[in-house]
Amino acid sequence: GESVGLHLPTLSVQEGDNSIINCAYSNSASDYFIWYKQESGKGPQFIIDIRSNMDKRQGQRVTVLLNKTVKHLSLQIAATQPGDSAVYFCAEPRTALIFGKGTTLSVSS
């Protein structure tokens, strides 16, 4: 069965708001996760990753939080912009790279 899953299929926010996209995983042995962004008509692109020895990792306007106790990770986007509108996937690259279904983020001005 699916090893990673996203909580909500869609998320709508206003420009300037902070966005939080959630993902749950089932394998407690999972030790590495990646968030990808897929814009319309394009292939997924790497945003940020996190290893299990970390609880938090920050990039430019993005933060990933990992809660190993409840097997949950989240992607936070600060000051969301219209260009952030896309589908976001969490992925667990074990033997093969397995994706969740994705959350569609819509940003309105």
Add this chain to the structure above:
Amino acid sequence: NAGVTQTPKFQVLKTGQSMTLQCAQDMNHNSMYWYRQDPGMGLRLIYYSASEGTTDKGEVPNGYNVSRLNKREFSLRLESAAPSQTSVYFCASQTEPNTEAFFGQGTRLTVV
């Protein structure tokens, strides 16, 4: 760097026709993947190749075959296309497990 290149970008097939989707990467990556993406279904793994000379089934392998021709190239073949294979197909590569994967731009396939 071109990264991951897929050809063709668009294709229309009639039911029963065959075709091969091509994928090439120039990053010297060991692992390569083929996914299909359908509305509301996310990315589903069809086949993958962990290294040159090896291939393994993913979640949805039925109706497909693959060939890891060399380290650079990983092709996906539909022997007898069916309307259920209408989808967007993505190829990806990564240097090794537990690292970032890079994706091609996709092939939009329609089977009528």
